[in-house]
Amino acid sequence: MVSPLAPTYGIWLTSMWLATILYGMGLLQTWLYFHWYSQDHWGVRMTVICLIVFETLQITFFFGATYAALINNFGDFPALFVITWVDSAQLLAGYLSAFTVQMYFAYCLYLLNKKHKIVTVLIMALALTQIGAGVAQTIKTTILGSFLTIDSTKQITSLQSASALACDLVITVALYQTLKSKKNGLKDTNTLLQKLMINAINRGALTAVAAAINLTLFLALPGTFYFFLGLMTSSKLYMNSMLATLNTRQHIMRATQSSDHAWNSIHLAGLSTASSETGTQMVTRLNRDGTELAGIESGIMKPNFVENMI
Structure with missing residues (x-):
């Protein structure tokens, strides 16, 4: 017999399991980053530190909300659907994490191609829309105070997810086109750029799919927590995609070595x-x-x- 809580707290626990695995991967990548790239620019290192702080807060608050719902309120079914400040805090931390990564890649694109600032401005606009809608959603859900009425945030949630999805797609396409435009007559350089282009596509695909899952399941399956599968894992995918981009630099360079x-x-x-x-x-x-x-x-x-x- 399937529990009536399977579409809600069953998915909640599944999402926490996936998010915890991704968070562990992020911690390992963070350690490797500071171990391998201790001479990186201070701005990059501070970005990584902010990212890991946001993700640590998110997973901590997520666990705290789970403990309060399933342990402190065990057997109290009405209390399971009460939205507390801990729920809102973990949601906001995830949005801040995504915003940090999006702004990081916007800055990368600006440095790579300063002549075409319109793409950077577009990415920043979408990132600001994402975080703005995320803050508005956090405030509104806190005021509502119940998961039973969360469907009333459909417009704000759709705006947040759609802007995050659009931002990821623009970043991916812009990185691909910018790197492609740098190709010249050097075989080693072209091989390196080809690998970076593949990495850019893979990075964008993960976060874009998570945003699409969040938006689709929220609209298609109201009254359930299936959208948590995209929502709660998205910020961890942002963290891992950025750290993977930073940590694979030496590997890519070595892979494109020539005899000269x-x-x-x-x-x-x-x-x-x-x-x-x-x-x-x-x-x-x-x-x-x-x-x-x-x-x-x-x-x-x-x-x-x-x-x-x-």
């Missing part, structure tokens, strides 16, 4: 000024602390900053 080069990193900012004509070449050298510098054959050498960003 031994690259650990590449200055993507230099690619933005490089000509795609045959004969244009990238030159690299290693500084004392092992951080690679890159420039164009003109002799202008710049610090490897963007490599720390993507």
Whole structure:
């Protein structure tokens, strides 16, 4: 016999299980990041710290809400559907986490292609819409105070999910097109960019699917918590996608080594000024602390900053 709580707290527990697994993966990736890339720009490191703080708060509040509902209120069925401040806090933390990652990639795109600022502005607008709708949804659900009336937030929830989905799609397409435009006559550079393009697609697909699941199930199955499968895992997917992008840099560089080069990193900012004509070449050298510098054959050498960003 299926429990009448299966579509609600059964899905709730399933979502918490998935979110906890993804959070554990994120913690491992965070440790690896600070272990491998301790020399990264302070802005990147602070972004990672903020991200892990938001995710830790989210999973902690999520567990606290679960404990209150299933242990403190055991047997009290009406209390199961009461929305407390803990429920609202974990929801807001997840939205802040997504917003942090979206703004991070918006900044990456700005650095990679400063001439086309309209894409960056669009991403920022969608990210602000997402977090704005998320805050409004959090406030409204807190005022409602009951999961039984959560369907009345359909418009705000749809706006939040749709803007998150659109933002992820724009980021993915923009990253793909920007990296594709940097291709030139160098085989190693083109191979590296191809791998980065694949990573960009994979990153965007995960978070976009989570946003689509959240929106679809919320609208298609009212009165249930099936939408939690997308909602509660989305912020963890954001965290893991950003950290995976940062942590796979060395692997991608090593995978694109040639007999004439031994690259650990590449200055993507230099690619933005490089000509795609045959004969244009990238030159690299290693500084004392092992951080690679890159420039164009003109002799202008710049610090490897963007490599720390993507």
